[in-house]
Amino acid sequence: MRGRLGYVLLGIILILAVVLPFLTDSRATLNLFTRIFILAIFAMSYDILLGYTGIVSFGHALFFGSGAYIIGLLLKNAGPGLVNVLAGLVVAMVFGLVVALLIGVLSLRVRDTYFAMITLAFGELFFIAALKLRAFTGGEDGFSFRIPELLRDRVGFYYLALLALIVVGGMLRTFLSSPTGKVLQAIRENERRAQAVGYDVFRYKLFSTAVAGVTASLAGVLYGLQERFVSTSVLSVEKTFDALIMTIIGGSGTLYGAIVGSALVTLVHEWFSGLARLSPIFERWLILFGIVYILIVLFFPGGLVRAFTYLTQRKGLPSARRTDAL
Amino acid sequence: MDTFVNLLTNGIATGMAIFLLAVGLSIVFGLMSVLNFAHGAVFMWGAYVGAWVFGYTGSFALALISAILAGAIMGVVLERTTISKVYGNHILQMLLTVGLMLVLSELLKVLWGPNILPSPTPKFLEGSWDFGGIILIKYRLFTILVGAVVALGVYLLLTRTRLGIIVRAGVENPEMVQALGIDIKRVFTMVFALGSGLAALGGAMMGPLGGAISPAMGLDNQLLAFIVVVIGGLGSFVGSLVGALLVGLTGALVSWFVPEAALAVNVLLMAVILLLKPTGLFGGGSV
Numbered sequence A: 001m002r003g004r005l006g007y008v009l010l011g012i013i014l015i016l017a018v019v020l021p022f023l024t025d026s027r028a029t030l031n032l033f034t035r036i037f038i039l040a041i042f043a044m045s046y047d048i049l050l051g052y053t054g055i056v057s058f059g060h061a062l063f064f065g066s067g068a069y070i071i072g073l074l075l076k077n078a079g080p081g082l083v084n085v086l087a088g089l090v091v092a093m094v095f096g097l098v099v100a101l102l103i104g105v106l107s108l109r110v111r112d113t114y115f116a117m118i119t120l121a122f123g124e125l126f127f128i129a130a131l132k133l134r135a136f137t138g139g140e141d142g143f144s145f146r147i148p149e150l151l152r153d154r155v156g157f158y159y160l161a162l163l164a165l166i167v168v169g170g171m172l173r174t175f176l177s178s179p180t181g182k183v184l185q186a187i188r189e190n191e192r193r194a195q196a197v198g199y200d201v202f203r204y205k206l207f208s209t210a211v212a213g214v215t216a217s218l219a220g221v222l223y224g225l226q227e228r229f230v231s232t233s234v235l236s237v238e239k240t241f242d243a244l245i246m247t248i249i250g251g252s253g254t255l256y257g258a259i260v261g262s263a264l265v266t267l268v269h270e271w272f273s274g275l276a277r278l279s280p281i282f283e284r285w286l287i288l289f290g291i292v293y294i295l296i297v298l299f300f301p302g303g304l305v306r307a308f309t310y311l312t313q314r315k316g317l318p319s320a321r322r323t324d325a326l
Numbered sequence B: 001m002d003t004f005v006n007l008l009t010n011g012i013a014t015g016m017a018i019f020l021l022a023v024g025l026s027i028v029f030g031l032m033s034v035l036n037f038a039h040g041a042v043f044m045w046g047a048y049v050g051a052w053v054f055g056y057t058g059s060f061a062l063a064l065i066s067a068i069l070a071g072a073i074m075g076v077v078l079e080r081t082t083i084s085k086v087y088g089n090h091i092l093q094m095l096l097t098v099g100l101m102l103v104l105s106e107l108l109k110v111l112w113g114p115n116i117l118p119s120p121t122p123k124f125l126e127g128s129w130d131f132g133g134i135i136l137i138k139y140r141l142f143t144i145l146v147g148a149v150v151a152l153g154v155y156l157l158l159t160r161t162r163l164g165i166i167v168r169a170g171v172e173n174p175e176m177v178q179a180l181g182i183d184i185k186r187v188f189t190m191v192f193a194l195g196s197g198l199a200a201l202g203g204a205m206m207g208p209l210g211g212a213i214s215p216a217m218g219l220d221n222q223l224l225a226f227i228v229v230v231i232g233g234l235g236s237f238v239g240s241l242v243g244a245l246l247v248g249l250t251g252a253l254v255s256w257f258v259p260e261a262a263l264a265v266n267v268l269l270m271a272v273i274l275l276l277k278p279t280g281l282f283g284g285g286s287v
Helices: A003-023 A027-053 A061-078 A082-107 A112-132 A154-177 A179-189 A191-197 A201-227 A237-250 A256-275 A280-299 A303-307 A310-314 A320-324 B002-032 B039-057 B060-081 B090-112 B138-160 B162-172 B174-179 B184-210 B217-232 B237-257 B259-276
Strands: B128-131 B134-137
Touching (some): A003 A154, A027 A154, A027 A179, A027 A201, A027 A237, A027 A256, A061 A112, A061 A201, A082 A112, A082 B259, A112 B217, A179 A201, A191 A201, A237 A256, A237 B090, A256 A280, A280 B090, B002 B039, B002 B138, B002 B162, B002 B184, B002 B217, B039 B090, B039 B184, B039 B217, B060 B184, B128 B138, B138 B162, B162 B184, B217 B237, B217 B259
Antiparallel strands (some): B128 B134
16 A cells, blocks of 8 residues: 555545445445454454464454454343443453453463464364353354444444444554554564564564454454344354455455455355355355465465565475474 | 263273374474464364265275375375475465365365264174173274274384384484485475374264264364374374373363363363473473
């Protein structure tokens, strides 16, 4: 998004997004785009980790899902008041912060592969917990809940999601170009060098997971409010893979790529769901994205080279093992 | 007493099947520093191929052999076409193998459907033996036996053969091995094939153990295998064995008392070991 062309493009997209509700009466379309905005926030939070810090999490749905569950449980049990929504938002974000720090402290000290395994384990733990605490969460079937009158208008909620996307995107952009954000990118480029320069890599990584966790929780709250329903699918590892695929396809390490990825994946998914009525083969839409994703990981020189330039410094035999060992 | 023996054999049998999955994961990591997230998918394919061949031919031996072959072939193809392209970059490896896992799982659903399928026990292993009042289920003992034989075989392979020496040396220092004139790329492919074959065997054994197979079993068991290698130490053969038995037993015992908490206790176990000894019980390079 550099240069004048980038800003012009961004402006056009923004204007289109603002006027969309005037162009269509279809509630389905509005809902679809609302979902795109919310998932874009989720994918951006993933990009903070993957694209800007160079750490891979396979349990990111944990934050998204708990956000949705927290707002759902709160509104269901305490009634659909606006105050409860705000309280839920705060609780969800604090919860995301605490869990992110906890997992980070456990796993970020060890080599990078451990973070992936441990986040996967914690993600599954939360998923199973939501599945088994049936009395509390409704198990697999989930539960629906009522939301405040003010948020019930689909057009209004569309603008709320768009506003959230713009505000969160702007804040994350500011964060990433701050000195702290620059250090994160230095860690991504060359962790040992960042350490040698004197930065406490562990602390910066921990901070990065905290920002990503809180942002994902916020996305989860919005998702819960939009669906007015929560089930275990929000905590499933597939949700994490959604964010991963969106980030990679959109271009990791670009932040805005997450928005592109979210739009692309959500739209194609929607399209294939329609086709699934014709043939069940279209239920396997993930194959298509999986293959595209693999090809991008293997060959795409654009976003990936930018995000993983350190690959070129390490290319060759797995000598990384020695250097990465404890 | 009966319940206890029952839980014990169940735990050890499950542990053995997970060991078959974890040992390949661990050695591949030790040698190539690749953490293979597609490993569980190969395990699952082993379970499906095993059940499918068994259903067609009625021969359990043939089912196990075809599962191993299918796994080994998948391992070679994946390693040669994709994974070898990203050696040396942990992040790309993880991203890539997760993508492979996704595609392999979806492909499996295309072939066999997304629902749970039965995975029957062969006739000669049905039922149980009665040892003076202690009832032991035949198939569980069979799984334990196969697991023990394979564990011994892998141990001998690693300690007594030329390939084993190369692999162990490669775990210590890949550049040095290559400097000695050994084509380490071929060794990589062979180890990958071996690890994938063992994972597929583990899947084929696991199927009848639970009686059913589903597209969720890949990720579920992969998670257990991760917990195993974190507990035992990535790259350690003994660690995989001890970790797998520990995880299998914990799972069986805890799920008897509190079925909901089985995974939670295993994750907790992993967290405690990470805090106390981040390299795992047997971590540190030795096989």
